[in-house]
Amino acid sequence: MNMRGARFLLLAGWLATTGLAGEPSDPVAALKRFSDFQQLDLTRLLAGEIATERGALMDFPNGISAQACFVMAVPPAEAARRLRVWDPSPHEALKVYSFHPLPVPCTAKDFQALNFQTNSKPIRWLFDKTVATTPTKSDLNLTRAEAAALAGGIQKQSDARVAADCWSKLLAARAAAFQQKGVAGMVPYEMAGAMMAPAVQLRTMLREEAGVGLEFVPILRKIGLFGNAPDAALPAFYYWSLFDADHHAVLNLGAVYQLAVGEHYQLADIEYYESAELYTAIALYEIWPIQIGGQPGALVWRGDYVTAPMLAFTKGTERLAYGVLMVQEIKKEIRCLLDEAKSRR
C-alpha cells in the first residue's frame, strides 16, 4: 500500500472512531463539502432536474466514476427504502432482463428464474461463453475451481437448462460467501491471467476519491470495506440480476446496505460479482431531509464507481467519452426511478 492509501485508511479509521464524519447542517453545503458539485441549484433540482458530474480521469487504470444529484418527493426514510429495493427490470430502456431479491441464506433454487433459452443475442453470448469455458480458459470472471465446475457440468452440446443449473450453483456459492463474510467473501477472479480482486479495486478507487471515501466512512466501515470485520447488524438487501452491457448479458450479484447517520441516510450498493465486461461496482447514496412546498422531501447524492477490464486500455479522449456515456446511463436510470415514483403518486 502506498503512503497516500495508508494515510487515507488511518484517517478513515480515526473518523469512524470519533464519529466526526458526515454531520451535516445545511444539506446543500454538506453535499458540496465532499462532492464534485461546487455549484448546485436546489431550485432546479426541485423542478425535477438531475444534476450530473463526470468524474475526473483516475490514476487507477480500470476505474471510472460519476456523480449525480436529485430530489425525491418523499421523506428521506422512504427515499432510502425505495433506493434500496428498487427493481429496474420493468424499465426496458435500462436493459435489465431479470432482477430478483435473494434471501439469507440463499441457495441455488433462488436462481431458478435464470433462463438461457431465449433468442436474445446478448444472453446467447453469455451462454456461448459458458459452454466455451474450460478448466484453464474462459472469457468470464471465474476462479479456476468455478471454471472447472462449469466445464465439467456443461458439455459442448449442452442445453440451456444445464447451463442455468451450473450458474445457479456458482452464483449461490458466491452469494452465500458474501452473506457470511461480507467484503472478505468477495472471491477474486483468476481466469484473465493475473488474479483480479474486486474488493481491492473498490478500495483503490475510493482512495482516489478521498473526499467521498471519508464522507462514507460510517457505512463503508460497517460493511468491512477497510479490511475490518463487518457489522452483522447492518441491514442489507441482497439481489441478483441479468443485464445488458455493450450487447453482452452480464450476471451480477449485489447487496445494498443502509445506515442512518443522524438525520440523514447513507446507502452503499455493492455489485460484488459480475460475470463479464465489468469487475465490480459500487453506488454510494447520501440522503438528506429537505422541504418541498412544506412537505418532507429528500435530497439525494449518488456516486458511481465502476471497474472494468477494457477501461485499462481506454485512455484520453476515449476514456472521456466513456465517462460521458456513463453519466447518461446513470441519468437514465435515475429518471426511470423518479418517473416510477411520480406514477405511484
Place this chain on the structure above:
Amino acid sequence: MSRFILALVLGVILPVAATWAGNSPAVAEELDAEESYVGDAGTHGKGTATSIDENCADVKFVVSPQLSKNFLLRIGGEWQRFSFGVAATAPVPRVLQQVSAVIGGDYQLGDRWLVRAEVQPGVYGDFEGITGRDVDAPLVLGGAYLADADLQWFLGLRVDVRSEYPVLPAAGVRWKFSDQWTLDFQLPKPRLEYDLTDRWQLYLGGDIEAGTFRIGDHFGSDHGQPKFNGAMVDYLELRVGPGLSWKITPILTLEAEAGLMPYRDFDFFHAGADLRSHNAPYGQLVCHGRF
C-alpha cells in the same frame, strides 16, 4: 534539410511528450504508423499522359495529458510522405511531404459533446529548397455528439488557408447496430466493420488522403512549365477496399488492407492545371498503439 526539420520538430515535441507520458498514468499516448503502396495508375493532365506509382508513409505520435477535468491537451508530431514513381519529364512532384507538430486539445462541452481543436504547424512541400513559404498550419475542428453508447454523431471542419478550398466541412456517424456490426462513417476513413472475434475484425473501408503542399521554386522550369514554379498543389487521393484488423494486444492493433485507388488529383489551382490518376490497386499496413 528535410532531416534537419524533422529532427528539429521531433526534438522539441518528443521530450515534452515523453516527460508527460512517463510521469502520470492518466496520460494517453497514441502512435499511428502507416505504409502503403499504390500501383501504376494512368495519369492525365494538360498535355501530359504518364503512369505513376506511389509509396506513402505516415507516422503520428500524440501525447494527451489531462490538464483539467474537462480538458485534455494534445501534443505530438506527424510525418507523412508521398513518394511518386514518375517519368523525369512529367510535371509531377516526386515527393509531397509534411513534417509537423500537433498541438491541440479535447474538451467536454455540456453533457454530451466532446470537441477537439488541433493545429498542425509545420513544413508542407516537396522539400526541394525549403523556405518560409513552405510553412503552413492547417486547423482541424471536430465535435462528437454522444447520443448513447451505440450511436455518436460527428461534425468536423478543416481550415487550411493555402488550399483552394480553405474551409472543408464534414459530418459522420458511428452506429453500432448489433453486437458484431458497426458503421463507423468518420472522415477521412469511413468504415463498415464486422467483429469476427474479440481480436479480429473485417471491414470495408474508404480512405481520403489529402493535403496542400508547396512545390519548389524551380520545379516548373525543370519540367518545361515555368508556371508551376513555387506553385501550390492540392493533393487528393481516394481509396476503397476491404481490410483485416488484428488486436495483437489490447494496446496494439495491426491492420492490413487492399483495394482500389479510383481517383487521384494533383490540383495546381493557381496555375490552372491538374493531373488526374484513375484506377490502380493498392495495399497498406497500419499499426495503432494506444498506451
